[in-house]
Every structure is written in structure tokens, then in C-alpha cells.
Amino acid sequence: MKPNLLRQNRIQRASFAILCVVTLFSSLESVNAQSVCLPAPRLLTTMPMGGQTGSTIEVTITGQNLDAAEDLIFSHPGITSKKQVDANGQPIPLKYEVTIATDCPTGIHEAYVMTRLGVSSSRVFTVSKRPEVVRTKPNTTLETAMLLEVNSLCNAVMTKQSIDYYTFNAEKNQRIVVDCGAEGIDSKLKPVLIVADENGGDLLVERRGGAIDFTAPETATYVIKVHDLTYNGGAEYFYRLSLQELSPDEQVERLPSIQLVNSFSWPPSQYTEETLEAETEPNNQSIEAQQISLPCLISGNFYPAADVDTFEFEAKKGEVWWVEVASERMGRQTDPFVLVQHVGKEGEQEKLTDIAELNDIPSPVKVSSNGYSYDGPPYNAGSTDVLGKVEIKEDGIHRLQLRDLFGGTRNDPSNDYRLIIRKANPDFALVGWALHMNLRNGDRNALSKPLALRGGTTMPIEVVVVRRDGFDGEIDIEMTGLPTGVSATGLKIPAGQSRGILLVTAEVQAPRGLSQASVLGKALINDQNVVRPCSMASMQWPVVNAAQEIPSPRLLTQVPVSVCEIEGAPVSIAAAEDKVWKVLEGETLTIPLAHTHRCDFSGAIISLKTYGAGFEKVPSFDAPLNKATSEAVLDLKTLKTPPGEYTIAFYGSAVAKYQDCLEAVAEAEKALADAKAEVEKLSKESLELAEVAKTVTGDDKPIAEKNVQESNAKLKTAQAEVVAAEKKLKAATVRAKPKDIVDIVVSKPIRIRVKPAGKS
The missing domain is CATH 1.10.287 (Helix Hairpins)
Structure with missing residues (x-):
């Protein structure tokens, strides 16, 4: 398919997908959303959202279920905090004094809070080298505009249905870059930036989230206007406004930004830019093609609009090359497309034969069709970048064209890319997330799910893999650095498959604790043991109704895991004995299960399915929610499970009558x-x-x-204290009133050894 037809096809598919989603949401409007997932602590905002190295600042936080919030913790030891206290020395709720060390690295860090329920979800906290201020007064008119110094940063919250005004002074021909950190620091704001003259007359406008590169025509006072694309605002619409002076030839560097989920697969392991070769313009036309030799690593950009970069190389019949392009995974709003052709002759005319069209890295697993967990995860590990194979059919010159499929409307010199052409280097990249429930009864949740474990809980983490250059082997998953009383069991990603499950279990008596964990994948590639880190992802915001808000996941910089002692899991399911269960190939294994209930449930049974390669086709079976035992019957003859060592777990969903706090x-x-x-x-x-x-x-x-x-x-x-105490008791009683909440229930992992038939 030619690129222009491919582009038209993709637009049509996107339009149809949007229509399907709108139709689905409309059909569900009358269905009441069901409460899902037990309460979890979530850090939603910090003010300010960052600070300067070597400074001490006051930070106020907000969130969900932050009862008895303790330490405000950061992902880098160079950022520390202590609670603010009042005149009587008593801690002020949700206020902290944060100190940023002079040698703390600049850029994106994360903040989270330890609470009665464990560790919260995180929020981005950015460190800079420049002076920072916090806007404290309304500035929604030109007359109330806030004066900013050049080479400074301002932390603010967008005023709803308004425009925020700022002013700055600039000398004639002084180059000032105005940037607004928003979506890149977890904000819901879609910023529109305007630089105006001192009377408010617009000079430059940026509506797509870019920076404004402004050179002052005269020595004067200039105005900056900031507003949301749809004039929304409020506490969750925060931003960091940057004014930076640059020399005429200096390259613009955007404010630091989070990484989206699909960036986990870039760069390849052992990637280095030491051999980086620059794309040379002009190279749009075939007669201008840049001559390269393979293998190669090229740096270029999709600029100006409609740019097509053309490269030529020699290759021999039978050679196999792998082509990888990174651009979207580097944070650019691009959609790379590669066309490879053999260049021959037909008389005096050039004869071009298409041998490969490469476009998009597909998601390793089916993604939810409507943005929340409906028929798949609300996370997309695929990318619009390129990763594919080129098989050379005949000797000679080959031409590679690289373009941005939607580059005709994008005229941004920062839309750079990396092009790699290499011999096969089999490898893999992993990403995981706390498993979401697949409900089709009107639930529209897409929640951030911190690894805050209750005693007796097993939390499932879905791990998916992008395989490189033909690697098709099995991958073992493990998690290290866990708190006392917590263990992790990786149910491997089988050969040829793209999904595995990691089960994180807190023992019933596990003490309260917090630690930073690591998730790893291990595989055998070309007789070598290969270990790769697994990135973790989470929702930026807890979306309770995806019909009204699009979920937005991102990668995490750390994996904090905590245990709370104050609550246990509503129900724990485990094998009656903690042992390796042995069975002969082709026979039936019956495993007695023990249930520990800590609350009542709506319904008398839970329907259980099975995690674990070799046993995932076990038919679902019912277990009682009002009895202490049940049993699982595994028919290995029907399953055709071969001899070997296996780990499985049973899972389902149950509606607990949860009593909060x-x-x-x-x-x-x-x-x-x-x-x-x-x-x-x-x-x-x-x-x-x-x-x-x-x-x-x-x-x-x-x-x-x-x-x-x-x-x-x-x-x-x-x-008066009696009256206040009565009100507190009433509020606590209302809060503790049983509420129907559906959640995932996963058994403690069970080990099975299948022996060859005929052996005792």
C-alpha cells in the first residue's frame, strides 16, 4: 500500500474507531458504574510541582485516601522532606518542608506518600537549576498580570474559564523561549501559549503544546497569555511556565517530560550513539539520496513539513536486515513509515521494486477497545515507530525512504528520529502494570493502582514483551527488593507468546513496610543468559468514568512496594498445604483450597479461572464465599500438560462488603x-x-x-468537645458502613510438578 493510501486508510480506521467508542459510551449511559477496587492511597497534586537545586520550599499536597499521611518521599535521595508544624509544634496536615540538594540531578523525579493503607501512587516532581516562584494572586486580566524574570520558572494552577496573564521585559533582538510544562508533568492541562505586545495584541500563538521561540523586535514589556485548549481549569490543571534566554544559534531544549508507556522498548540494549551518523539534506529526491553502508545508525528529523529522507545502500541476495526507527518513543508526535525498494534498470529507465513497507510496532496484547479495562488492558505498549525485517531478494542498490505519515501538517524541527539498520540481534523489552478488571457491566474505571498490599493479598501484575529481531524464546519474570513478608512469583512468558503474570503476595502477618523493588526478565538467547529490566506503568489519574475523560498512562521511574498492617484482604485463597503438588502426566490432580474470610460478600460463590502456562485452559469453577474450604480439580489428560515444573494461581472477582477505616x-x-x-x-x-x-x-x-x-x-x-466527638463518631460510622466493592481475588501461587507417565 502506498503511503498516501495508507494514510487515508488509517484516518478512516481512526474515524470508525471513534464512532464505535462514542456509540458504545452512549449505549452505556443508563448503566450505573460499579464501584471497583478497594480504596488505595493516591497522591494527586503537589504545589509547587518542583523546585530549584539548593533550595528549601513549602509543598502542599492533595490526594485520595491520604489518612494519617506520613512521610512525603521522593525517588531521589537528594530530595528530602519533613512535616511542617504550627506555632504549637503540631504537624500541619498535608504540608511539608522540602529540601533539594545542590547536587540533585535536574529533571523528572517522583513524589509519593506513606499512609495508613501503604504507599500512594506517585506524582511528578521536577528539579531545575533556575529560580522558581509560585503564583499566589489571581492574574486573569492584563492589569493584574504577574511579572516574571527571564531565566525563571513559575508554578501555577490554571484558572477555569479564564486566561492567566504574565509580563516580562526583553531587550531588542533578545531571544526568549517560552515553554509550558503540563502534560509532561502529569497535568490535565492542554496549554495554549501566546506572546503578545504590552497592550495584549497577539504576536505568536502555539496551540499544540509546543514552545514559543520569540525574538523581541523592540526593547519593551511583553505579555504571555496561558489558557487551556477548552478553557478548563482547577487543581488538576497545573503547569510550570518557563522563560529562558538563548543565543541566536542555541538549540531549544524543552522542559523535562514523563515517558509514555510505549517508550519502554527504546533504546535497544547496549545502544550507543558513538557511531551516530547525521542525515544530510537535501535528500528528498532519489537523485539526492544519501549513500550509506550497512549496518548503520542515523540521526535525522522530519523537517520541514512533508520531509522525505532518502537513503541508498548496497546489499546482496539472501541478506536479512532489521530496520528500527524511534521517534514517537522519544516523545515526538510522529508516525514514521519506511519503504524499501530494489533499484534496477529496465533499459535506460530506473526500475523500482518494492521489497518492504514497515509501519507501526503492534501492541504485544490486544488493547482495550474503549480506553478503560473492557476487553483488554487500558495500556498500549505498541508504537507508531518502526521495527521490522527486510529480506534482500537480489543483489544491487536498495533505496530506503523514511517519512512521517502525518508530517505534511507538522513543521517542527524538534521532530527528530533515530534510524537503525542492523543484522539480527535477538532481544526483548518488557513492561508491566497492575492488572485491571475486565468488566462489561458499565464499569468505566481506569485507576492508578499503587503496590500497596493488604495482609493476605496477592496482586497480579500483567507483563508484556516486545520481541526484537526474531527472538521467540520463553522469558522468566522475577521481582526483587521486596519488603519483609512479601514475595513475588513470576509466571513465565511462554515461548512464542507475549504475556505473562507476576504475582506479588503479602503474608497475612507481614509487618508494615516499604521498599523499592525491581522487576526483571531472564531468557536464554544464543546460549547466553540475558537479563533485561522490566519497566512499570501506571495511570496518571484515577479515571472513574472513561466516557468523560480519556485515561492517560505513563511509565514510572521507581517501583515502590508497601504493606499495611491495619487491614487485611477481604478473602485469601491458598492451597491447604504449602508444598509442591505432584501428579503423573495425563492424570487428575485435586488440590484442596483454604479460604480465609475477613468480611461478608454479596453472593455465595466466586468463579475462579487459572493463571499459568500449561494450565490456562482449566475450565472455570465455582468456590464458596461462605465456607472455609473448596477444591480445584485439574484434568491433565484434557489439558495435555507435558512433564515439568509449573506455578499456577486461581483468580476471579468478588463483591466484598468493605468497611473502610x-x-x-x-x-x-x-x-x-x-x-x-x-x-x-x-x-x-x-x-x-x-x-x-x-x-x-x-x-x-x-x-x-x-x-x-x-x-x-x-x-x-x-x-463542645462531646458534640465534636459525636460528629466524628457519626462520620466514622458512615464511612465504615459496609459498601459493595468488586475487586480481583487471586490465590497464593501454587507449585505443581508433572512427572512423566509410568514413573512413580
């Missing part, structure tokens, strides 16, 4: 009892003092009356 009820009851006891004590004391005051005469009379007044004042305060 139950311990708060007991604490509130005790506080109310103590307050009532104090009232009773002070009431008795006041009566006694009043009786004494009646009998006292002379100079002692005023003293006695004063004692009565003071006692009555204490009594009044104590009575």
Missing part, C-alpha cells in the same frame, strides 16, 4: 466516652464549686465566684 470507629467511640467522662467530672466539680460559693462571704466571695466561672467555662468547652 473501621479502626476509626473504635477510636471515635473512645474519644466520645472520654469526652463524656470529662463532662461528667466537670459538671460535678461545677456544682460543688457553686455550692461553696453560696456559703462563702467576705473577701473569699469573689475568688469563689471566679472559680465557678472558670469551671463553667471548662464545662462548656468539654460539652
Whole structure:
């Protein structure tokens, strides 16, 4: 398919997909969304969103389920915090004093909070070398515009249905780059940037998230306007506005940004740019083709608009080359396309024979068709970049054309790429995420799911692989660096498949703890043991209704894992004995299961399926939710499971009658009892003092009356405390009232040894 036809086809498919999603959402409008996933702590905002090296700043946070928030923790040890305290030395909730070391690396870091339920989801915290300020006053008119210094950063929250105004002073011919960090720092803001004259007349406008490269025509005061593309705003629409002076020939560097999920597969292992060769323009036409020799690593960019970069090389029949292009995975809004042709002769005319069209790295697994977890994960590990094979059919000159399929509307010199042409180097890249539920009954959640484990919980992590250059072997998954009482069991990615499951289990009695974990994949490639890191991804925001908001996942820089002691899993399922279960090939294995219930459930049974290669075709079976035992029957004759060592787990979903923060009820009851006891004590004391005051005469009379007044004042305060305690108890009781919440239930991993038939 020629590129222009391919482009038209993709537009048609995209339009049809959008129509399908709109139709689906419309059909579900009448269905009530079901509450899914037990409460988890989530850090939603920090203000400011970053700071300068060598500074100490005040940071205020907001989030979900941040009860008893403790330390504000950062992904780099060069950023530390302590709680802010009031005049009486008492901690101020959700306020911290954050210190950034002078040698702390600049760029993207992450912040998260330890709470009663464990570690929260993270929020980006950016470190810079430049002075930073926080906007504290409204600036929604030209008259109230905030003055900014050049070479500084301003942290702010977008004002809803308004424009935020700033001013700066510039000398004639001074080059100023105005940039707005938003989506790249987890914000929901889609910024529109405008540089205007001092009267507010627009000079330059950027509506697609880019920076404005502005050279002042005169020495004057200039205006910056910032607003959301749809004029939305609020606490989740934060941004960092940057003004930076550059010399005329200096390259623009954008503000640091998060990495999207698909960037996990770039760069290849052992990648280095030491042999990088620059693309040389002009090379759009065949007569201008840049001559290269293979293998090669080329740096270029899709610029100007409609740019086509053409390269020629010699190759021999039977050779196999792998072509990889990275651009979208480097954070660029591009869609690379590669066409490889053999260049021959037909008389005096050039004869071109297409031998390969390469486009898009497909997702390793089927992605959800509507943005949330419906018929697949709400994460896309595929990319619009290129990774494919070129088989040479005959000797001679070959021409490679590289273009951005939608580059006709993009005129951005920062849209660079890397082109690699190499002999086969079999390898793999991994990414994982906390598994989401596949519900089709109106649930539209796409939630950030921190690895905050309750005792007795097994949390499943879905791990997928992008395979390189023909590698097709099995991959073992493991997780290290876990807290005490937590273990991880990797259910391997089988040969030829693209998905595996990692099970993270907290023992029932696991102590409260937090650690930084690592996830790894191990494989045998060309008789060599190969170990590769597994990136982890999470949702930027907990989306409760994907019909109204598009989920936006990203990669994490760290993998914090925590255990809370205060709550246990609603139900834990495990084999009755912790051992290796042995069975002969082709026979039936019955595994007794033990259930530990910690709450009531809606419904009497849970339907269980099976994780684990060799056993994933076990028919689903029912287990009781009101009994302490059940059993799983595995028919190896039907499954045709070959001899070997296996690890499996059973999983399903159940609706728990969850009681949130139950311990708060007991604490509130005790506080109310103590307050009532104090009232009773002070009431008795006041009566006694009043009786004494009646009998006292002379100079002692005023003293006695004063004692009565003071006692009555204490009594009044104590009575107010009773009222407050009653309100707290009522709120705690309402919060602890059982609520139907559906969640994933996964058994503790079970080990099985299948022996060859005929052996005891």
C-alpha cells in the first residue's frame, strides 16, 4: 500500500474507531458504574510541582485516601522532606518542608506518600537549576498580570474559564523561549501559549503544546497569555511556565517530560550513539539520496513539513536486515513509515521494486477497545515507530525512504528520529502494570493502582514483551527488593507468546513496610543468559468514568512496594498445604483450597479461572464465599500438560462488603466516652464549686465566684468537645458502613510438578 493510501486508510480506521467508542459510551449511559477496587492511597497534586537545586520550599499536597499521611518521599535521595508544624509544634496536615540538594540531578523525579493503607501512587516532581516562584494572586486580566524574570520558572494552577496573564521585559533582538510544562508533568492541562505586545495584541500563538521561540523586535514589556485548549481549569490543571534566554544559534531544549508507556522498548540494549551518523539534506529526491553502508545508525528529523529522507545502500541476495526507527518513543508526535525498494534498470529507465513497507510496532496484547479495562488492558505498549525485517531478494542498490505519515501538517524541527539498520540481534523489552478488571457491566474505571498490599493479598501484575529481531524464546519474570513478608512469583512468558503474570503476595502477618523493588526478565538467547529490566506503568489519574475523560498512562521511574498492617484482604485463597503438588502426566490432580474470610460478600460463590502456562485452559469453577474450604480439580489428560515444573494461581472477582477505616470507629467511640467522662467530672466539680460559693462571704466571695466561672467555662468547652466527638463518631460510622466493592481475588501461587507417565 502506498503511503498516501495508507494514510487515508488509517484516518478512516481512526474515524470508525471513534464512532464505535462514542456509540458504545452512549449505549452505556443508563448503566450505573460499579464501584471497583478497594480504596488505595493516591497522591494527586503537589504545589509547587518542583523546585530549584539548593533550595528549601513549602509543598502542599492533595490526594485520595491520604489518612494519617506520613512521610512525603521522593525517588531521589537528594530530595528530602519533613512535616511542617504550627506555632504549637503540631504537624500541619498535608504540608511539608522540602529540601533539594545542590547536587540533585535536574529533571523528572517522583513524589509519593506513606499512609495508613501503604504507599500512594506517585506524582511528578521536577528539579531545575533556575529560580522558581509560585503564583499566589489571581492574574486573569492584563492589569493584574504577574511579572516574571527571564531565566525563571513559575508554578501555577490554571484558572477555569479564564486566561492567566504574565509580563516580562526583553531587550531588542533578545531571544526568549517560552515553554509550558503540563502534560509532561502529569497535568490535565492542554496549554495554549501566546506572546503578545504590552497592550495584549497577539504576536505568536502555539496551540499544540509546543514552545514559543520569540525574538523581541523592540526593547519593551511583553505579555504571555496561558489558557487551556477548552478553557478548563482547577487543581488538576497545573503547569510550570518557563522563560529562558538563548543565543541566536542555541538549540531549544524543552522542559523535562514523563515517558509514555510505549517508550519502554527504546533504546535497544547496549545502544550507543558513538557511531551516530547525521542525515544530510537535501535528500528528498532519489537523485539526492544519501549513500550509506550497512549496518548503520542515523540521526535525522522530519523537517520541514512533508520531509522525505532518502537513503541508498548496497546489499546482496539472501541478506536479512532489521530496520528500527524511534521517534514517537522519544516523545515526538510522529508516525514514521519506511519503504524499501530494489533499484534496477529496465533499459535506460530506473526500475523500482518494492521489497518492504514497515509501519507501526503492534501492541504485544490486544488493547482495550474503549480506553478503560473492557476487553483488554487500558495500556498500549505498541508504537507508531518502526521495527521490522527486510529480506534482500537480489543483489544491487536498495533505496530506503523514511517519512512521517502525518508530517505534511507538522513543521517542527524538534521532530527528530533515530534510524537503525542492523543484522539480527535477538532481544526483548518488557513492561508491566497492575492488572485491571475486565468488566462489561458499565464499569468505566481506569485507576492508578499503587503496590500497596493488604495482609493476605496477592496482586497480579500483567507483563508484556516486545520481541526484537526474531527472538521467540520463553522469558522468566522475577521481582526483587521486596519488603519483609512479601514475595513475588513470576509466571513465565511462554515461548512464542507475549504475556505473562507476576504475582506479588503479602503474608497475612507481614509487618508494615516499604521498599523499592525491581522487576526483571531472564531468557536464554544464543546460549547466553540475558537479563533485561522490566519497566512499570501506571495511570496518571484515577479515571472513574472513561466516557468523560480519556485515561492517560505513563511509565514510572521507581517501583515502590508497601504493606499495611491495619487491614487485611477481604478473602485469601491458598492451597491447604504449602508444598509442591505432584501428579503423573495425563492424570487428575485435586488440590484442596483454604479460604480465609475477613468480611461478608454479596453472593455465595466466586468463579475462579487459572493463571499459568500449561494450565490456562482449566475450565472455570465455582468456590464458596461462605465456607472455609473448596477444591480445584485439574484434568491433565484434557489439558495435555507435558512433564515439568509449573506455578499456577486461581483468580476471579468478588463483591466484598468493605468497611473502610473501621479502626476509626473504635477510636471515635473512645474519644466520645472520654469526652463524656470529662463532662461528667466537670459538671460535678461545677456544682460543688457553686455550692461553696453560696456559703462563702467576705473577701473569699469573689475568688469563689471566679472559680465557678472558670469551671463553667471548662464545662462548656468539654460539652463542645462531646458534640465534636459525636460528629466524628457519626462520620466514622458512615464511612465504615459496609459498601459493595468488586475487586480481583487471586490465590497464593501454587507449585505443581508433572512427572512423566509410568514413573512413580
